[in-house]
Amino acid sequence: MPLVTLVTNVPKEDMPEDFDDQFISAVATAFNKPERAVVLELVAGAHIVRGGADKHVRGAHLMVAAGVVVLNAEHNRGYANKITEAVQRLLKIDKDHILITFHGLEAANVAAKGETFQHILYAHKLEQSKMEQE
Numbered sequence: 001m002p003l004v005t006l007v008t009n010v011p012k013e014d015m016p017e018d019f020d021d022q023f024i025s026a027v028a029t030a031f032n033k034p035e036r037a038v039v040l041e042l043v044a045g046a047h048i049v050r051g052g053a054d055k056h057v058r059g060a061h062l063m064v065a066a067g068v069v070v071l072n073a074e075h076n077r078g079y080a081n082k083i084t085e086a087v088q089r090l091l092k093i094d095k096d097h098i099l100i101t102f103h104g105l106e107a108a109n110v111a112a113k114g115e116t117f118q119h120i121l122y123a124h125k126l127e128q129s130k131m132e133q134e
Contacts, residue, residue: 001066001110002031004083005041008060010091012044019090026086030079031070050097059097060087067117068104076102 004027016022020040028035048059062083071079080100087098107118 001037001039001112002027002033002070003039003041003065003105005043005063006060006087007043007046007048007062008058008091008093009046009048010044010058010060010093012042015044016090022090023086027083030082030086031066057097058091058093060091060093060099062087062098062100063103064100065103065105068106071102071104 004023006023020042024035024038024040027038027040031038048061050057050059064079064083079102083100084095084098087093088095107121108116110117112120
């Protein structure tokens with residue numbers, strides 16, 4: 001379940017009307033996950049300033065969180081490439097002004113529906129084991 005926070009100085013009104021759908025689709029494709037598994041938190045029109053001569057350019061910072069099993073040096077490079085391409089295409093931001101940070105999540109530290117993923121995964125494995133024994 002990729003969780004993406006996208007902070008950009010691009011105003012919401014300058015984004016494609018279907019930005020959310022297109023971006024979620026791109027992330028789902030990058031991670032080979034169904035779209036329903038992707039969560040996007042969008043902060044548009046943020047105050048982002050880049051130091052130096054080009055400090056008032058379009059920019060974006062993305063924080064991508066996913067399971068520690070999914071994130072690693074080899075895979076992150078592919079994710080970064082696909083996500084950067086989507087941001088460039090959809091928001092017209094130069095790749096030099098796109099920063100992505102990846103955060104690995106332990107199953108015990110993430111919860112949905114009132115249960116941690118560690119408990120959900122354990123219950124699922126237990127159920128599969130019972131079905132295999134029958």
